Every structure is written in C-alpha cells, then in structure tokens.
Amino acid sequence: MSQRVAFIGVGNMGAGMAANQVKAGRAVTAFDLSSAALDKAVAAGCKPAGSVAEAVADAEVVITMLPAGKHVRQVYEHDILPNAPKGALLIDCSTIDVDSARAVGEMATGFRFGDAPVSGGIMAADAGTLAFMVGCDEADYPAFEAALTPMARVVFHAGALGSGQAAKICNNMLLGVSMLGVCESLALAEKLGLDPTRFFDIASKSSGQCWSLTSYCPWPGPVEAAPSNRGYNGGFLTALMLKDLKLAQEAAAKAGAATPMGAQAEALYQLFDGLGYGQKDFSAMLQLMRGKLDELA
Numbered sequence: 001m002s003q004r005v006a007f008i009g010v011g012n013m014g015a016g017m018a019a020n021q022v023k024a025g026r027a028v029t030a031f032d033l034s035s036a037a038l039d040k041a042v043a044a045g046c047k048p049a050g051s052v053a054e055a056v057a058d059a060e061v062v063i064t065m066l067p068a069g070k071h072v073r074q075v076y077e078h079d080i081l082p083n084a085p086k087g088a089l090l091i092d093c094s095t096i097d098v099d100s101a102r103a104v105g106e107m108a109t110g111f112r113f114g115d116a117p118v119s120g121g122i123m124a125a126d127a128g129t130l131a132f133m134v135g136c137d138e139a140d141y142p143a144f145e146a147a148l149t150p151m152a153r154v155v156f157h158a159g160a161l162g163s164g165q166a167a168k169i170c171n172n173m174l175l176g177v178s179m180l181g182v183c184e185s186l187a188l189a190e191k192l193g194l195d196p197t198r199f200f201d202i203a204s205k206s207s208g209q210c211w212s213l214t215s216y217c218p219w220p221g222p223v224e225a226a227p228s229n230r231g232y233n234g235g236f237l238t239a240l241m242l243k244d245l246k247l248a249q250e251a252a253a254k255a256g257a258a259t260p261m262g263a264q265a266e267a268l269y270q271l272f273d274g275l276g277y278g279q280k281d282f283s284a285m286l287q288l289m290r291g292k293l294d295e296l297a
Ligand code: NAD
Pocket: 008, 009, 010, 011, 012, 013, 014, 031, 032, 033, 034, 037, 052, 065, 066, 067, 068, 071, 075, 093, 094, 095, 096, 118, 119, 120, 121, 122, 236, 237, 240, 243
C-alpha cells in the first residue's frame, strides 16, 4: 500500500512539492486555508481535506510548508500533535526561526520531528530539485531522507533539532552578503570606466569568484539564466531575502554572535524593500548601487 502523506500548506512552494510526492506514488492528502491553493493541489492528484485535523488523521508522514514560525507553532500545537497518529514522521519544510523549530520539536513527544528547510525556489519545488537541510535525531535521519527524496536534488543531515534552520539562515546570510559585494564591485567597475562584462570575465577567473557572480550575475548579459536578463522578475524575491536576513539577525542576537556584514545586508535589503522593490529578485540591488533605480520597471 502506498505511503500516506499529509501536506499542509500548498502555496507557491508546497504545490509543486506535494505534486512530486504524488508522482512518487504516495497517497497525499492536502489542506490549505486558501481554496485556490488547495484546488491546484487537487488538480495535481492530492486528495483534499477540510481541516488540518482531517488531513493528518491517518498519516504516516506529515509535511508542513507554511509562511513563518507563528503559523508553524500554531498548526503543530493545535492541529497536528493532537490529531496525527503517534509515531508519525513530522517534517516542517518552512523557513522559520531556530527557536520555533526547537519548541515544536520539544512539544512533539511520541513523534519523530525534524526541521527541513529548503534551498531553491518555486521552479526547483516544481521540478523536484530542492536542497533540504535536516535537523533531527541521527537515528531518524534515514526516514527523513526517504520521505524528502521525491522533492529533492540533495538532502543533508545538518545535525540535531534546529540545525536545519540554522544551516538555512547561515547560508542565506552568506548569499545576501556576497550578492551585495558583487553588486558594489560591478557598480564601481562601471564608474571607473571598466566594461562590467570584461570585469565579469576577469573576476570570475580570479579570487573574487563566487556563486552570486558566476551563476547569478546581477549585470545583464554574462549569465543567461540569471534574473538580471528578465528585468529582475522571478528568481529569489528581495522580500524573502529580507525575511531570511531578519531571521539570521534574530538568531545572532540570541546567540551573542557578531554578524556586522549580515546586519548591514539586512539594513540595505530593508531599504530596497521599503523603496517598493520587494517583489524584484534580490540581485536587482545592483541598480540601487548604480543609482539607476529608474532602470527597474
Ligand atoms: P506561500 O504563502 O505561497 O504558501 C504558504 C501557504 O500556507 C499559503 O497557501 C497559505 O494559505 C498556507 N497557510 C497559512 N497558514 C495556514 C494554516 N494555518 N493551515 C493551512 N495552510 C496555511 O509561501 P511559499 O512561497 O510557498 O513559502 C513557504 C515557505 O517556504 C516559507 O517559509 C518561505 O520562507 C519558504 N521558502 C520560500 C521560497 C520561495 O522562493 N517562495 C524559497 C525557499 C523557502
């Protein structure tokens, strides 16, 4: 008999992820507060449920993909933990604060709970090529890996409970900081009269090389697949980068860690979001550095 999966939160990311569970032959029951989101999941082969309680009632695996920590805490405390069968594998794939992930895991006695946030956006969710970083007990990890594989390009065991979220925010803080460095350098190259695409050729083969430059170049042209070639539409939204940078700063303050570059990145993305560019890809920051915001439609 196929494995019974309950999928809670089938929005932009969850829709494709649930569809890939169906494609892997699992019996997926979905629930979302939005009927439009639920209809899309049903069209992809999920069975609809009328509530979280109904969705999880006979589930072997429960996957949540929700906006933020407060939704995750509430749904687990009031709906999932009182209604899911004991022993079920509970996987939260949302990006949330480390404390909420740990608090939910500690509440989940009698279950196997793991935090498993993802790297990759809506296209990777649809294609089943997300990277998962899992925080869970070592002994439970093989079960988490097997449950996540239909949605994944790669699955990592990051460490104990909360480590998945820790890995996610550290990675995204690094990405936010490196993108700003790339934008600033390209803007300076231009001001100094250097052709930015020539600078790209040089830096991408020199010590300035990094993913933000060579795989996601904010200057239109050198990297065909980059959002800079599509008016900075799609990609990884500034608003989501800002969310992750805020989570990183919150975690750093609690841990007493000095993250001055992360703090600066948060402030700059906050400014950019406040100027109305939250729905643009985060590499559009290049145009702020160039003083050419008018080039963003
Ligand atoms: P989304 O808003 O499109 O989807 C979230 C869904 O959860 C919505 O459909 C909403 O109706 C539903 N929901 C909210 N509260 C609920 C509840 N109590 N019960 C049932 N359903 C409920 O968001 P998304 O873009 O799919 O992101 C989901 C998570 O993934 C977030 O934590 C986000 O930070 C993370 N993430 C997003 C991306 C991305 O590119 N969109 C990439 C990586 C990680």
